[in-house]
Amino acid sequence: xxxxxxxxxxxxxFIIVTHRDIFQNTxxxxxxxxxxxxxxxxxxxxxxxxxxxxxxxxxxxxxxKNASGRVVLKAESSIxxxxxxxxxxxxxxxxxxxxxxxxxxxxxxxxxxxxxAVLSRSKEEKVTSLDxxx
Amino acid sequence: MDKGPFVCTGCALLCDDIAVELQDNRVTRVDxxxxxxxxxxxxxxxxxxxxxxxxxxxxxxAIREAARILKEARHPLVFGHGNSTLEAQQKAIELAxxxxxxxxxxxxxxxGPLVEAILNNKIPTxxxxxxxxxxxxxxxxxxxxxxxxxxxxxxYSYFPRGKQRQRGWEEDRTAIIIDVRKSDTxxxxxxxxxxxxxxxxxxxxxxxxxxxxNKVPKTPFNMDPKRILELANILKKAEFGVVFAGLGMxxxxxxxxxxxxxMDKLNETSKFHLIPMxxxxxxxxxxxxxxxxxxxxNRVYFRGEEIEHxxxxxxxxxxxxxxxxxxxxxxxxxxxxxxxxxxKKLAKIPLITIDPCENLTSRxxxxxxxxxxxxxxxxxxxxxxxxxxxxxxxxxxxxxxTDEKIIARIMEEI
Numbered sequence: 001x002x003x004x005x006x007x008x009x010x011x012x013x014f015i016i017v018t019h020r021d022i023f024q025n026t027x028x029x030x031x032x033x034x035x036x037x038x039x040x041x042x043x044x045x046x047x048x049x050x051x052x053x054x055x056x057x058x059x060x061x062x063x064x065k066n067a068s069g070r071v072v073l074k075a076e077s078s079i080x081x082x083x084x085x086x087x088x089x090x091x092x093x094x095x096x097x098x099x100x101x102x103x104x105x106x107x108x109x110x111x112x113x114x115x116x117a118v119l120s121r122s123k124e125e126k127v128t129s130l131d132x133x134x
Numbered sequence: 135m136d137k138g139p140f141v142c143t144g145c146a147l148l149c150d151d152i153a154v155e156l157q158d159n160r161v162t163r164v165d166x167x168x169x170x171x172x173x174x175x176x177x178x179x180x181x182x183x184x185x186x187x188x189x190x191x192x193x194x195x196a197i198r199e200a201a202r203i204l205k206e207a208r209h210p211l212v213f214g215h216g217n218s219t220l221e222a223q224q225k226a227i228e229l230a231x232x233x234x235x236x237x238x239x240x241x242x243x244x245x246g247p248l249v250e251a252i253l254n255n256k257i258p259t260x261x262x263x264x265x266x267x268x269x270x271x272x273x274x275x276x277x278x279x280x281x282x283x284x285x286x287x288x289x290y291s292y293f294p295r296g297k298q299r300q301r302g303w304e305e306d307r308t309a310i311i312i313d314v315r316k317s318d319t320x321x322x323x324x325x326x327x328x329x330x331x332x333x334x335x336x337x338x339x340x341x342x343x344x345x346x347x348n349k350v351p352k353t354p355f356n357m358d359p360k361r362i363l364e365l366a367n368i369l370k371k372a373e374f375g376v377v378f379a380g381l382g383m384x385x386x387x388x389x390x391x392x393x394x395x396x397m398d399k400l401n402e403t404s405k406f407h408l409i410p411m412x413x414x415x416x417x418x419x420x421x422x423x424x425x426x427x428x429x430x431x432n433r434v435y436f437r438g439e440e441i442e443h444x445x446x447x448x449x450x451x452x453x454x455x456x457x458x459x460x461x462x463x464x465x466x467x468x469x470x471x472x473x474x475x476x477x478k479k480l481a482k483i484p485l486i487t488i489d490p491c492e493n494l495t496s497r498x499x500x501x502x503x504x505x506x507x508x509x510x511x512x513x514x515x516x517x518x519x520x521x522x523x524x525x526x527x528x529x530x531x532x533x534x535x536t537d538e539k540i541i542a543r544i545m546e547e548i
Contacts, residue, residue: 015332017314017315017332019278019281019315019317020278020281020282021281022168022169022170022280022281022282022284023169025170025281026169026170026172026173027173029144029170029173029174029178030173030176030178030179031178031179031180031491031492032180032467032470032491032492032493032494033180033492034179068473068474068475069474069475080315080316081316082315082316082329084315087314087332089315093470094469094470094474094477094494097470097471097472097473097474097477098474099474100473100474101473101475102450102454102473102475102476102479103454104445104450104451104454106445106446106451107388107445108242108243108433108445108446108448108449108450108451109242109243109385109448109450110243110450110472110473110476111385112243112381112385112473113332113381113382113385113386114332114333114385114386130494133474134469134470134477134478134481134494134498
């Protein structure tokens with residue numbers, strides 16, 4: 001057990017934008033409980049330079065949290081050409097929804113595609129499972 | 135059996151050219167549909183059992199228990215509807231009226247505002263068939279059909295050689311993408327991608343409005359005015375333009391006014407239409423049906439003889455403010471699709487799920503009643519994303535009840 005164990009990991013602010021994905025959707029049609037559905041829904045895609053700044057590699061676990069919830073996700077590098085520092089992308093599903101605020105300012109429409117959250121490296125935590133979410 | 139072609143209920147495109155192969159009364163092969171549609175039509179691997187409190191029961195017992203829960207609740211909610219036929223939706227509205235219940239659907243936090251604006255004639259619209267035959271300028275705004283509606287580009291909006299667009303996408307059509315990222319649709323449609331910051335859609339609409347009025351278009355995110363003027367020129371010259379509005383656009387607009395202004399301006403010089411990129415196959419159908427019955431597309435409370443409507447009657451606010459004390463969910467999985475804190479609250483009240491397949495909500499439900507998969511195990515009608523009514527055919531035999539029949543039986547019990 002090293003000293004590093006007791007240091008808090010630095011936190012980085014992100015805006016998460018969710019989007020649809022045909023492969024995740026196909027998996028969902030077959031079963032909401034399939035491994036592929038869980039794998040695709042629990043990935044967060046980050047800007048390549050942001051990954052260097054935070055010190056995570058593709059496949060590492062990261063903790064993403066805000067006042068609404070906390071999830072452990074798998075970090076992957078963005079597949080987009082344009083740099084997008086400070087913005088991260090997720091496929092919409094229960095993992096992203098765990099971070100969406102209940103407060104809609106009275107409009108009844110949650111901010112599904114504009115989620116503010118902080119991200120930090122995870123010390124060997126496993127990616128949150130579907131059972132842990134609800 | 136009907137030889138087809140059949141209609142796919144994988145999304146609100148309702149592709150009507152589907153061929154299937156059957157073996158032992160199961161769909162074993164699906165041709166023509168997209169990946170998602172094939173998966174929908176072959177059926178799920180975890181069909182929902184008929185249960186009360188987790189124990190397998192026959193459907194009479196489950197229906198009686200569902201009726202008891204709804205009858206005893208002071209503020210029951212009837213929610214879902216996007217994956218049901220028009221006939222089932224009609225019955226669900228009848229049930230809500232009879233119960234004095236709250237009724238809402240996914241359009242409440244999805245494409246509702248646009249469908250409502252179209253039904254109130256505030257936005258000009260057209261059909262997908264008109265798009266195929268006539269559209270020369272196509273805007274995908276906050277939409278990524280390559281993932282959400284995979285055959286959109288090939289059936290209607292970009293690739294087809296329509297009657298007046300014989301040279302198809304190569305020469306006759308220009309596709310424009312306005313999005314926060316280079317989506318897969320943007321990759322397919324070439325160089326007309328306008329990348330904007332998250333939530334900047336109203337700013338971009340205003341800039342475009344200025345460009346269309348021959349003013350210098352300024353944006354808070356410093357997009358080159360020349361690019362916006364170039365876009366305005368393309369739009370002005372359009373013979374038949376169409377905006378496919380995705381959730382990226384809808385969620386960025388606190389009010390639809392910037393969109394109304396833009397559509398009005400576009401229609402001063404050319405013909406522009408808007409079609410909402412509706413997800414679930416018959417979400418628009420529910421909105422049409424409820425609108426016809428109550429004058430509102432969603433968020434309705436049948437309070438005695440009166441009808442209450444507004445954001446406070448939305449599924450989100452009703453759960454958030456602890457109003458509802460029981461819910462019947464038809465063809466939807468709110469525990470997966472609602473914000474986590476709201477889903478946790480919903481899971482604590484008695485739930486009844488009607489669905490062909492097991493999902494997160496059904497596993498937390500007090501009563502689950504399996505239903506026939508529409509377009510495969512039962513027929514009916516539905517409304518496509520562009521407002522056109524489509525007839526669904528039954529492909530295989532089943533002894534499962536339809537949503538419509540289940541709701542009717544629950545009403546009889548009540």
